[in-house]
Amino acid sequence: MNDITVYTTSTCPYCTMLKNYLNSVGLPYREVNVQLDQNAAAKLVQATGQLGVPQTNINGHWVLGFDPDSIKLYVE
Template sequence: MAKVVIYTTHICPYCVRAKMLLQRKGVTYEEIDVSDDADTRQMLVQRTGRRTVPQIFINDQPIGGSDELHALERAGRLDDLLAS
């Protein structure tokens, strides 16, 4: 099973939506709340070029946020990423 890390904040509905999809699929993930962590949030901006959350990584590769995660699911590509 792939290593999944999701960076979130505690008031983010998109974070909840992404986590719900992962949970429905039975995926174990590490959640890192960056609500009060400016340093980690800045690291995310440098790594992904994005300021928004969630930021989801599968096997250390950034896949984007909730919209991108759901798009992978609709395209039938998420299961393959999660299996690797």
Template sequence: MSTVEIYTTPTCGFCHAAKRLLTSKGASFSEVNVMAQPERRAEMTQRANGGRTVPQIFIDGKHIGGCDDLYELDRAGKLDPLLSA
């Protein structure tokens, strides 16, 4: 199973939608709440090549993008292979 990391805030609807999709796929993920851990926001921005909005999603260390990007991968049939790698 792939390693999935997601940077979130508790008030972000897109974060909740991304986590719902991952959960529906049976994927486990580690979550970093950048509101509770503001020092991790700089780490997120660096890893996401300047991406400052949440969520920022990584699968096996590869930057996937945000919620829309995750759903687009799913629509294209590319998410399941990434999650099962």
């Protein structure tokens, strides 16, 4: 089972594209909106050094931005 967490904001068009992509290929994910959760935002910057979204953690691997090819590399 894949462990996928998508870090988003409410106004990010690439976040919407990423979530639509994951839904279209049948990959369940957990969404964390860093715009609404400042603690999650701080942890994200600590983990990746990046504040931009979307960022996705897939089975322990980070993918920055909307990058279906990288996502495919890390899903089981």
